[in-house]
Amino acid sequence: MIPWLNNFLFAILPGTCIVCDASTYRRMDLCIDCELELPWLKNACLSCSIPLPDGNSVCGRCFFDKPPFTRCHSSFVYTYPIDRLILDFKEHRKLYIGNLLATLLLKTFPENFTPPDLLVPVPLHKSAQKRRGFNQSLEIANVLSDKWSIPVDARNCKRIVKTTPQKSLHPKDRAKNIQGAFAIKNPYQGERIAIVDDVVTTGATVTEFARLIMDNGAASTDIICIARTPL
Numbered sequence: 749m750i751p752w753l754n755n756f757l758f759a760i761l762p763g764t765c766i767v768c769d770a771s772t773y774r775r776m777d778l779c780i781d782c783e784l785e786l787p788w789l790k791n792a793c794l795s796c797s798i799p800l801p802d803g804n805s806v807c808g809r810c811f812f813d814k815p816p817f818t819r820c821h822s823s824f825v826y827t828y829p830i831d832r833l834i835l836d837f838k839e840h841r842k843l844y845i846g847n848l849l850a851t852l853l854l855k856t857f858p859e860n861f862t863p864p865d866l867l868v869p870v871p872l873h874k875s876a877q878k879r880r881g882f883n884q885s886l887e888i889a890n891v892l893s894d895k896w897s898i899p900v901d902a903r904n905c906k907r908i909v910k911t912t913p914q915k916s917l918h919p920k921d922r923a924k925n926i927q928g929a930f931a932i933k934n935p936y937q938g939e940r941i942a943i944v945d946d947v948v949t950t951g952a953t954v955t956e957f958a959r960l961i962m963d964n965g966a967a968s969t970d971i972i973c974i975a976r977t978p979l
C-alpha cells in the first residue's frame with residue numbers, strides 16, 4: 749500500500765493485532781506484546797542460520813559442506829504464530845501479512861547494514877504462480893527494495909521444473925529433487941546478490957538456486973528469509 753495512505757488509515761482506524769485480535773494503538777496490525785513474544789531467531793548457525801543452542805558458531809553441516817551462499821539472514825524460527833501467519837499470507841492471499849512480516853524482517857538488520865546490489869526472489873514454477881496468483885518471495889523482496897532503494901530482479905531466473913513439494917520429501921531426497929530446477933537467462937556482472945525466500949527449511953532450494961547464481965557471474969550471494977525451521 750502507498751505509505752501515506754497506510755498512515756492515514758491507521759490514523760483514523762486503530763490497527764488490529766493479527767495474532768491476538770486486540771486493538772494495537774499503533775500504526776501496525778501487531779500489538780507490542782505479541783511483537784515481543786514472536787519467536788525471534790536469536791541463536792543460529794553463522795552461515796545457514798539454522799537455530800542452534802549456541803549461536804556463535806557454524807553448524808556441522810556448513811562446517812563439512814560449505815554452502816554456495818555467504819550467509820542466510822532469517823528473523824524468526826518457523827514456529828507458532830509465524831508458521832500460521834506465513835500460511836495465511838501464502839495460501840489465503842493475505843498480502844498485508846506478508847508486508848508486515850517483511851517490515852519485521854527489516855527490523856532485524858543493523859542500522860549500519862550495507863544492502864546488496866540486487867534482490868532476487870526465489871522463482872515459483874509458472875503453474876504454482878498461476879495457482880497462488882502471486883510470488884510470496886517477490887512480495888517480501890519489494891518491501892526490502894523500497895526500504896533499501898535497490899532493485900528487484902524477478903525475471904532473469906526461472907523455475908523450469910515442476911518439482912515435488914519439498915515438504916513432502918525426506919530431507920535427504922530434497923537436494924536431488926531440486927537439482928536443475930532453476931535456469932538463468934543472462935549472466936550477472938559481479939553483483940552482490942541477496943536471494944529472498946519466505947521460509948528456509950533444509951536449505952536445499954536456496955542452496956541449488958545460490959549455486960546457479962554464483963556459477964553465473966555474481967560476486968557473492970546471501971539469503972534473506974522471514975523464517976528458518978528448527979533442527
Ligand SMILES: [Zn+2]
Nearest residue numbers: 765768779782
Ligand atoms: Zn496482539
Ligand SMILES: [Zn+2]
Nearest residue numbers: 793796807810
Ligand atoms: Zn549451518
